[in-house]
Amino acid sequence: MHYPGPDFTPWPPDVARRYRRAGYWRGEPLHQWLRDLAARHGDRVAVVGGEARWTYRELARRADRLAAGLRERGVRRGDRFIVQLPNVPEFFAVVFALFRLGALPVFALPAHRRSEISYFAELTGAVGYAVADRYAGFDYRGLAREVHAAAPGLAHVLVAGDPGEFTALSDVDAEPADLPAGPEASDVAFLNISGGSTGLPKLIPRTHDDYLYSVRASAGICGLDESGVYLCVLPVAHNFSLSSPGVLGALHAGGRVVLAARPAPEEAFPLIAREGVTITALVPPLAKVWLDAVPHRRPDLSSLRVVQVGGARLSDEVAARVRPTFGCALQQVFGMAEGLVNYTRLDDPDELVVTTQGRPISPDDEIRIVDQHDDEVPAGQTGQLLTRGPYTVRGYYRAAEHNAVAFTPDGFYRTGDLVRRTPTGHLVVEGRAKDQINRGGEKIAAEEVENHLLAHPAVLDVAVVAVPDPVLGERTCAVVVPRGEPPAPAALRAFLRGRGLADFKIPDRVQLVPAFPLTGVGKVSKSVLRSRLAAALAAGGPAVPPPATPPDRSVTEPTGGGPTTTTGGSGC
Numbered sequence: 255m256h257y258p259g260p261d262f263t264p265w266p267p268d269v270a271r272r273y274r275r276a277g278y279w280r281g282e283p284l285h286q287w288l289r290d291l292a293a294r295h296g297d298r299v300a301v302v303g304g305e306a307r308w309t310y311r312e313l314a315r316r317a318d319r320l321a322a323g324l325r326e327r328g329v330r331r332g333d334r335f336i337v338q339l340p341n342v343p344e345f346f347a348v349v350f351a352l353f354r355l356g357a358l359p360v361f362a363l364p365a366h367r368r369s370e371i372s373y374f375a376e377l378t379g380a381v382g383y384a385v386a387d388r389y390a391g392f393d394y395r396g397l398a399r400e401v402h403a404a405a406p407g408l409a410h411v412l413v414a415g416d417p418g419e420f421t422a423l424s425d426v427d428a429e430p431a432d433l434p435a436g437p438e439a440s441d442v443a444f445l446n447i448s449g450g451s452t453g454l455p456k457l458i459p460r461t462h463d464d465y466l467y468s469v470r471a472s473a474g475i476c477g478l479d480e481s482g483v484y485l486c487v488l489p490v491a492h493n494f495s496l497s498s499p500g501v502l503g504a505l506h507a508g509g510r511v512v513l514a515a516r517p518a519p520e521e522a523f524p525l526i527a528r529e530g531v532t533i534t535a536l537v538p539p540l541a542k543v544w545l546d547a548v549p550h551r552r553p554d555l556s557s558l559r560v561v562q563v564g565g566a567r568l569s570d571e572v573a574a575r576v577r578p579t580f581g582c583a584l585q586q587v588f589g590m591a592e593g594l595v596n597y598t599r600l601d602d603p604d605e606l607v608v609t610t611q612g613r614p615i616s617p618d619d620e621i622r623i624v625d626q627h628d629d630e631v632p633a634g635q636t637g638q639l640l641t642r643g644p645y646t647v648r649g650y651y652r653a654a655e656h657n658a659v660a661f662t663p664d665g666f667y668r669t670g671d672l673v674r675r676t677p678t679g680h681l682v683v684e685g686r687a688k689d690q691i692n693r694g695g696e697k698i699a700a701e702e703v704e705n706h707l708l709a710h711p712a713v714l715d716v717a718v719v720a721v722p723d724p725v726l727g728e729r730t731c732a733v734v735v736p737r738g739e740p741p742a743p744a745a746l747r748a749f750l751r752g753r754g755l756a757d758f759k760i761p762d763r764v765q766l767v768p769a770f771p772l773t774g775v776g777k778v779s780k781s782v783l784r785s786r787l788a789a790a791l792a793a794g795g796p797a798v799p800p801p802a803t804p805p806d807r808s809v810t811e812p813t814g815g816g817p818t819t820t821t822g823g824s825g826c
Contacts, residue, residue, distance in 0.1 A: 263649025317350035323426035331356030356437035368754025387415030482509030523553035537695030565695030593646025
């Protein structure tokens with residue numbers, strides 16, 4: 255399968271040959287990988303979720319039968335299929351069935367709503383959409399009705415549970431005898447979502463070869479084997495919980511995946527004790543919640559070997575609490591759905607584990623740390639992280655114009671992260687160069703929220719910026735210049751929900767101002783807005799000190815002369 259032009263940017267042929275010679279790319283597509291696992295591990299339990307306990311053999315059988323059922327309904331190689339399933343076993347059956355057909359799952363998170371799902375459907379021309387009936391109090395069948403009305407090309411809406419007027423996932427079933435040959439390992443396997451900084455999320459084409467390399471290597475780095483039990487508390491489609499090492503890493507090792515419907519300690523701690531969980535992955539706010547819960551609940555966490563924390567920078571103070579509180583190793587993880595993943599190693603000294611975000615998976619992960627002109631900064635200094643390697647993509651899906659900015663001419667991905675490198679090769683994340691907010695591991699593109707708010711008749715201008723938060727790291731604040739009668743913050747939030755925006759993107763704060771501070775070249779100075787918000791919050795004040803009227807044009811900030819870094823999101 256080939257995706258020429260704007261759909262898929264392949265690795266240069268000589269680079270691809272080098273990765274194959276090095277053994278990174280083994281020519282094994284994901285559907286064949288699952289068959290091989292089923293042959294090796296047969297009756298071992300692969301996936302636990304709710305009352306279900308599926309063996310490797312049963313998972314492979316379910317995937318094959320679902321693939322045959324989808325083919326009977328007209329799903330073909332190359333078709334795109336949106337998958338918005340929570341942490342349920344059916345997730346694995348659906349995605350491996352699509353892999354078997356060579357159809358591409360388009361991964362969506364449970365928190366996404368009409369705005370994001372409709373965009374994915376339009377961008378990809380998706381033919382299908384898989385959802386749960388209800389999850390976390392939300393009825394996804396209602397969302398499916400809205401999306402289907404806007405995207406009639408979604409010929410198949412499959413529902414895990416009560417389907418309503420749609421098709422029950424359990425009814426899509428057939429004998430797999432006549433399935434055609436599956437895709438090649440060099441084909442695109444699926445489209446993942448980026449936490450981009452411009453507009454709606456970008457889609458990331460990952461091939462079978464590159465993704466399985468990252469899974470295999472991650473499982474080794476994280477010490478997974480057949481005795482490993484991975485507890486998935488973050489959304490299963492998130493890159494962190496999917497492959498770092500995630501659920502796929504646990505399966506690769508012949509271990510067991512345990513799915514938690516909710517990440518709260520009252521649900522997760524009993525699962526750890528009951529299933530003998532050895533490894534799990536958290537984002538920093540959730541890690542803090544768990545750490546605070548342990549002294550009160552006194553759970554049995556004796557089986558835990560590793561707690562991973564990633565998705566956002568973990569403070570050194572919180573990192574130092576993990577081993578004494580949980581009684582296991584901390585592993586910091588810093589990566590991105592576009593590719594590069596860094597881990598602290600299990601045999602690293604405590605100081606490196608607590609104070610750094612790890613080093614890359616592969617000896618062929620190329621790292622450049624540069625200034626605003628793309629010149630390398632001196633060793634040990636902070637700069638913008640650029641990377642390329644055997645599992646880092648060379649372009650987003652159908653985004654030729656954005657790719658010209660997001661990637662260098664020689665194929666380095668501009669991560670937008672500010673980092674410095676220690677003498678050991680470990681990276682320390684110092685901040686962001688992108689206009690992106692990391693709200694507890696959820697990446698929010700300021701531009702996307704701004705564009706929605708600008709559609710409100712009472713909003714003349716808006717700037718969405720991050721404000722510091724002791725729990726989530728960052729929260730969002732929409733600084734609004736009103737048009738006429740100032741709108742109520744609650745009305746603006748209701749407006750955004752009415753436009754189908756995911757709840758985690760709804761601004762936590764709304765601040766009204768008469769005008770924005772500007773840079774010396776007349777642009778909105780978001781750095782000044784952020785500093786004023788932070789100062790006001792630190793002082794206990796409810797408001798941002800307003801700029802002079804007319805706007806004070808003497809306020810300046812460096813504008814730089816290098817490339818604009820408005821690319822996809824970081825954090826696994």
